[in-house]
Amino acid sequence: MNIRFFNARILTMEEGRKIFSGEVWVSGDRILYVGEGRSNDDIFQELKIPVIIWDREIDCNGNLLMPGxxxxxxxxxxxxxxxxxxxxxxxxxxxxxxxxxxxxxxxxxxxxxxxxxxxxxxxxxxxxxxxxxxxxxxxxxxxxxxxxxxxxxxxxxxxxxxxxxxxxxxxxxxxxxxxxxxxxxxxxxxxxxxxxxxxxxxxxxxxxxxxxxxxxxxxxxxxxxxxxxxxxxxxxxxxxxxxxxxxxxxxxxxxxxxxxxxxxxxxxxxxxxxxxxxxxxxxxxxxxxxxxxxxxxxxxxxxxxxxxxxxxxxxxxxxxxxxxxxxxxxxxxxxxxxxxxxxxxxxxxxxxxxxDVLARGKLADMILIDLDQPNMRPFNNISKNIVYSGSKINVKLTMIGGKILYENGVFQTAEGPAAIYERAEEIIKDKKQKISKNVL
Amino acid sequence: MNIRFFNARILTMEEGRKIFSGEVWVSGDRILYVGEGRSNDDIFQELKIPVIIWDREIDCNGNLLMPGxxxxxxxxxxxxxxxxxxxxxxxxxxxxxxxxxxxxxxxxxxxxxxxxxxxxxxxxxxxxxxxxxxxxxxxxxxxxxxxxxxxxxxxxxxxxxxxxxxxxxxxxxxxxxxxxxxxxxxxxxxxxxxxxxxxxxxxxxxxxxxxxxxxxxxxxxxxxxxxxxxxxxxxxxxxxxxxxxxxxxxxxxxxxxxxxxxxxxxxxxxxxxxxxxxxxxxxxxxxxxxxxxxxxxxxxxxxxxxxxxxxxxxxxxxxxxxxxxxxxxxxxxxxxxxxxxxxxxxxxxxxxxxxDVLARGKLADMILIDLDQPNMRPFNNISKNIVYSGSKINVKLTMIGGKILYENGVFQTAEGPAAIYERAEEIIKDKKQKISKNVL
The missing domain is CATH 3.20.20.140 (Metal-dependent hydrolases)
Structure with a gap:
């Protein structure tokens, strides 16, 4: 899969690099490009790669991409x-x-x-x-x-x-x-x-x-x-x-x-x-x-x-x-x-x-933090907002090895939550029964 | 507004009362009924009130109603x-x-x-x-x-x-x-x-x-x-x-x-x-x-x-x-x-x-906790799950004085978030400018 994230704020977590606005491109399980949003043709030329047909292009609406x-x-x-x-x-x-x-x-x-x-x-x-x-x-x-x-x-x-x-x-x-x-x-x-x-x-x-x-x-x-x-x-x-x-x-x-x-x-x-x-x-x-x-x-x-x-x-x-x-x-x-x-x-x-960080050649293990939530406003310091105010409510997307596994509250895993929840309830029921029998 | 919540787990927070399954009825800004799910006609009779035409009937799908x-x-x-x-x-x-x-x-x-x-x-x-x-x-x-x-x-x-x-x-x-x-x-x-x-x-x-x-x-x-x-x-x-x-x-x-x-x-x-x-x-x-x-x-x-x-x-x-x-x-x-x-x-x-609690005559200030999230499973102890594992991600609905103000991530307030966020950013920008002028 080739996925292009655009219109994002980006925190690469590289030492000393501040949050900036731009794009992250993902191809297979790796990151192909992290940088400012420019003409995509220019970027293809710079990377010396042929033009990519995107499987998905995701408008991040100013939300924050960072390493998972x-x-x-x-x-x-x-x-x-x-x-x-x-x-x-x-x-x-x-x-x-x-x-x-x-x-x-x-x-x-x-x-x-x-x-x-x-x-x-x-x-x-x-x-x-x-x-x-x-x-x-x-x-x-x-x-x-x-x-x-x-x-x-x-x-x-x-x-x-x-x-x-x-x-x-x-x-x-x-x-x-x-x-x-x-x-x-x-x-x-x-x-x-x-x-x-x-x-x-x-x-x-x-x-x-x-x-x-x-x-x-x-x-x-x-x-x-x-x-x-x-x-x-x-x-x-x-x-x-x-x-x-x-x-x-x-x-x-x-x-x-x-x-x-x-x-x-x-x-x-x-x-x-x-x-x-x-x-x-x-x-x-x-x-x-x-x-x-x-x-x-x-x-x-x-x-x-x-x-x-x-x-x-x-x-x-x-x-x-x-x-x-x-x-x-x-x-x-x-x-x-x-x-x-x-x-x-x-x-x-x-x-x-x-x-570890978002950079060319690194694994595409990253998340999109929802800044369009009241706990992230105003933007005095987005990094501090994440540490001191962040919550699961701010996780908009989770990608591992180039695959989106969770997006807008929906799991895109091979198995969905309903079956997994049911199985967990069955297992605890079974164990409780066995323990109570052991005790008696 | 008359709103009926059914198919809910309910934690009234009344002393000693355990979580049970049932309904909560809201009329105006007050709670009209909290109890087990039965024939609604029976409940109307018990409460000695005429049949209510519901403005909304909300299937809670087993999620938990509790006081806000x-x-x-x-x-x-x-x-x-x-x-x-x-x-x-x-x-x-x-x-x-x-x-x-x-x-x-x-x-x-x-x-x-x-x-x-x-x-x-x-x-x-x-x-x-x-x-x-x-x-x-x-x-x-x-x-x-x-x-x-x-x-x-x-x-x-x-x-x-x-x-x-x-x-x-x-x-x-x-x-x-x-x-x-x-x-x-x-x-x-x-x-x-x-x-x-x-x-x-x-x-x-x-x-x-x-x-x-x-x-x-x-x-x-x-x-x-x-x-x-x-x-x-x-x-x-x-x-x-x-x-x-x-x-x-x-x-x-x-x-x-x-x-x-x-x-x-x-x-x-x-x-x-x-x-x-x-x-x-x-x-x-x-x-x-x-x-x-x-x-x-x-x-x-x-x-x-x-x-x-x-x-x-x-x-x-x-x-x-x-x-x-x-x-x-x-x-x-x-x-x-x-x-x-x-x-x-x-x-x-x-x-x-x-x-303070969910009971007849009390204010309809209550929330619906989403139990259909992995952090709430299994159901060994739902109250402990809320305290030790709960997060904003579990707030499915917030009602104050009988009005639903937040539901499934969407604000139903008079003013929406976009305008409020924008105004906050403007105010901090203005203050920063004024402070930097004062310093200079």
Missing amino acids: FKDAHTHSGMTLLRSFADDLPLDQWLNQQIFPVEALLTGDEIGELTKLAVLEYLTSGITAVFDMYLTPDTIFEAFDSMGMRGVQVGGVNNFSQSVEALEDWYVRLNNKSPLQSFKLGFHAEYTCSKELLLKIAELSHKYQAPVYTHLCETKAEVEGCRDRYGMTPAAFLDSIGMFDYGGGGYHLVHMSEEDIEVLKKRKLYAISNPGSNTKLASGTAPISRYLKEGIPVALGTDGPASNNCLDMFREMFLVTGLAKLKEEDAAAVDAMEVLKMATVNGAHAMGLPDA | FKDAHTHSGMTLLRSFADDLPLDQWLNQQIFPVEALLTGDEIGELTKLAVLEYLTSGITAVFDMYLTPDTIFEAFDSMGMRGVQVGGVNNFSQSVEALEDWYVRLNNKSPLQSFKLGFHAEYTCSKELLLKIAELSHKYQAPVYTHLCETKAEVEGCRDRYGMTPAAFLDSIGMFDYGGGGYHLVHMSEEDIEVLKKRKLYAISNPGSNTKLASGTAPISRYLKEGIPVALGTDGPASNNCLDMFREMFLVTGLAKLKEEDAAAVDAMEVLKMATVNGAHAMGLPDA
Whole structure:
């Protein structure tokens, strides 16, 4: 498909480039042209390409094209457990509510529940997700069939998955679809034996591949690691060679100086999840410190059982708002820095260097932000409007790999919402029945 | 107009009443019937009324009718200054950016800018606002012409408005329109001389009327009051009789034990503004404590210059999320309590006892929440879905006083968005020109 967007405001997210008016041309899954609106013949000449017959020409009416948001940490399949057990202490929530239901889920069911998450990602302008959940093969199929760009990451721990499975997924699920990839990873230090962690580090060395994990999310996790190994989590994992090829941590709330040094030394990504950390009362990550140290920060929603929505606008407001509260400084974490976290840094964190900005040759993963809404007016500063006032209501169009998957509130995915909603309701009904039987 | 909503889920917000399926009938500006869907003839008989010819019958398709949200603290006219000066320390923000522009605004301009806010309120399901700003007469006209239920409150201080003006508005702007009312109030202790405060307290006694003000918002405010009067703000104001007829405070972040005692003794409303308190780094209000003490909490967005959006979904997530963070307890402030703050308590705080719940004889101020969106699925707990996952994208219809003002993304207000947006852009352009001339 060749699609021409014209009459747009454009925020490419290239360093230092301001919003300007112009056109974006898309051919196949890539961006062919980003620039001012001129005679199209002139542009064809400049690009040294033959005249294109457009499949669609979209008048953006002055609305804003920008790179899609990258949700750099989520567990999509947990849509099932949204509002299933909230307002509970963390340990009760996990052990008594979440785990028993998860234990009953089949791979196919997780695939279906992942599709429900994809619908929500599209409404929030999310064009790629970094997903850790139980059954990578069925999740792969779900993302791929819906047209979602999915970067999966292993969630190995003492109770599920294995190093063998991790290697198998790593080998099989990379290079199988242009939309899908797979990264090495494990659930967390506190759910893995040292033996297991050593094997994962070995695998990282074998493939010279980065590793990702939940890291320093809660006080209890950090204290437990100190008790076990006499070190805080990032320092301990680094001491066994886990981050020799880089990677990143999810959450990164409770950090020692040693942990921060590890982030810097290994050039790790700090993937922050402020919505989840707020709702689960985990604490506030030291975002200003990360920025000061030059540690790249990306943003993720975490899973819908702990957030409970998949909404990058929430994460963007919170990552700066909570930093302002923490530092008692309304100037902490500038809005442009936040937009960079949600787009460029997210893409880099999850190994998608071609999905970071709007420029010739980059992936056509982009969104059209509706500025014709009262929360975007007046135009004092459009970037700040997006970060501080933006909402799902402002997502007019979501395109992934050159395909429009959501436009004006209508899903153009292979499967529509009605069937996906129905299936999710059936699955939760089934699980509730099984649990109540188990209890009786 | 007689409007019948059928095939709806209904959350009346009456104490202890669960969501059920049924119908809501509206006649004029009031609710005629809320109950299960039965033969309409049976209902006419039960109500002892003649058969109604419906102007509209709306199939809700299983979506949720509930009372509209009450934005219990805002400065609507500040839409002009959205994203005008963010990411700045509070004093620079106010003194160097906000005040100079405000000083140039005319009453008519404030009316226009208020209309822009009304559009956004409607997209967020807000059916009444408690508004403090500079020119009550033009704000009254703006709300009334747009069909918005507006409760205004005086913002008297040493620099603008006066006790005489306050009394004049109080007498004139109450009972002038069924949609509008006016409450006694002043900007804050720290912007009013003791003489001025005494006169306002006197006025409250004259009319036996409650008084509202910004209260204990920042540490600096509390320290300043201690320096001036040897008491914290609520305690000081109570000592001069300000709250003898009740009222409420906006923000209430930094509270002494004496202040909390005043809230309890005078039955004041604690009107919380978590979005603004976050973005301006003011701190986190002790919401769990208020609930424990039986102090009614309501929610407000504050003005769009400090938030920056007018979105009750943001406030609902934050009021519980920030309490969870503050208490380090994921069980703090249950979602149903939050919904009550955003509806029932807000209505009561602003003197709208007939706008609190959906019931026969109550005002037809209600909203239809779109459950046919991925962020609302599955239906594990619809109330929690609204609080933790809800967004403007879920507001399908907003009705105020029996009139549908917003439906499926389309405004049905007297003035449409295009003209209002254009006027706002013109006003900010004009102010920027004048400021740059003043500087030169």
